[in-house]
Amino acid sequence: MEALKQAVFRHAxxxxxxxxxxxxxVPGLRMMCARAPRGPMRSLYRPLVCLILQGAKQMTVGGERRLFRAGQTAIVGVDAPVIGYIVEARRDAPYLAVAIELDMAILHDLALRTAAGPPPGQAGIARVFADDLDDTMVSCASRLVRLLDHPAADSVVRPAILQELHYWLLASRHGPELRRLSLPGGGxxxxxxxxELIRQEFRQPLPVERLSDVANMxxxxxxxxxxxxxxxxxxxFQKQLRLIEARRLMLAMGCTASRAAAEVGYASVPQFTREYGRMFGAPPRRDAAAAAY
Structure with missing residues (x-):
């Protein structure tokens, strides 16, 4: 794990x-490096597996609070709002993590090809799981990170790595629940x-009738x-997507608050300011100003 930790630190x-x-x-590959405790950090996760390499992070996923420490894996099985707090990080030992998005179609395809038994009953939605970090996850993540130095190999190598990663997740103790979440006809x-439609078209109004038609409900x-x-x-969900993207535009792209509001679909800057303040605890001009320095 030490080699992966060093590779993530250098890039992050x-x-x-x-x-x-x-x-x-590398598509679906994200990292995090924080040199001091911080939070709250709000985001909308896709299904993913996150390897905690150093430090600790508290995550509230859809109302369920968990603490993840170095040497653990966080598995988020559905799209869900996440509030994160980095609770253990120092300048000489920053919080380090690498996250890999999951593909439910790959999970389902592998589930059909492996004899893992029937999926569990419909007892409710489990959004987040915890497991110990093992060599299989470290190996897959290390090879994905290595693709940063070999971009020409991505289209050939990455699909095989993702197949292996998803297989090991299905073979883990959380495999039965992941099988259920991956069922094509399941809720x-x-x-x-x-x-996915909301993520693609979050800037425009989306009537619930259109969304329910897509979901066949x-x-x-x-x-x-x-x-x-x-x-x-x-x-x-759509509102949070808009606000998170607006914050990214201000911090990463240097947009003004009014420009960010327009870019994510707000017709009213005062409404954007109110809703941004409720979500992030401060007006958008704070983040716009921070990006200027």
Whole structure:
């Protein structure tokens, strides 16, 4: 794990944004490096596996609070709002993590090809799991990180690494629940289809009828399943996407607050300012000003 930790530190230290996050050129691969405790940090996670390499982070995923320390893996099985606090980090020992987005289609395909037994019953949505970090996860993550130095190999090598990563997750003690979440006709996958539409078109109004049609549900059933899966209503989910993207535009791209508001679909800057302040605890001009220095 030490080699992976050093590789993540070198890349993240050079490329992290103001929040310590790195969106790497390798699709679905992100890193984080934080030299001091911080938070709250708000985001909307896709399904992913996060390897905690150093330090500790508290995560509230859809209302469920967990503490993850170095040597642990956090598995988020559905699209969900996350509030994170870095609780253990120092300048000489920063918090370090690497996250890899999951593909439920790969999970389902592998589940069909492996004899892992039937999926569990429909007892409810489990959004986040914890496991000990093992050599299989470290190996897969290390090879994905290595692709940063070999971009020409990405299209050939990355699919095989992702197949292996998803296989080991299915073979873990959380495999049965991941199998259930990956079922094409299951509620989680149908909601995920609507969430993908929201992610693609969050800047414009999205009637619930259109979203429920995509999920092949009635509007009332869709609202119920959406809230059960994500802990948010569809409108709340879209609003958080808009605000998170606006913050990224200000911090990473140097946009003004009014420009960021327009870019994410707000017609009213005062409304944007109010909602941004409620979510992030300060007006958007604070983050816009911070990006200027």
């Amino acid at each position: 230290d050079a490329h992290a944004d103001a929040d310590g996050i790195v969106r790497t050129p 989680a996958r149908r909601i995920a289809t609507a969430i 009635s509007p009332s059933a869709f609202r119920r399943h959406f809230k059960a899966t994500t802990s948010l209503s569809p409108l709340q």
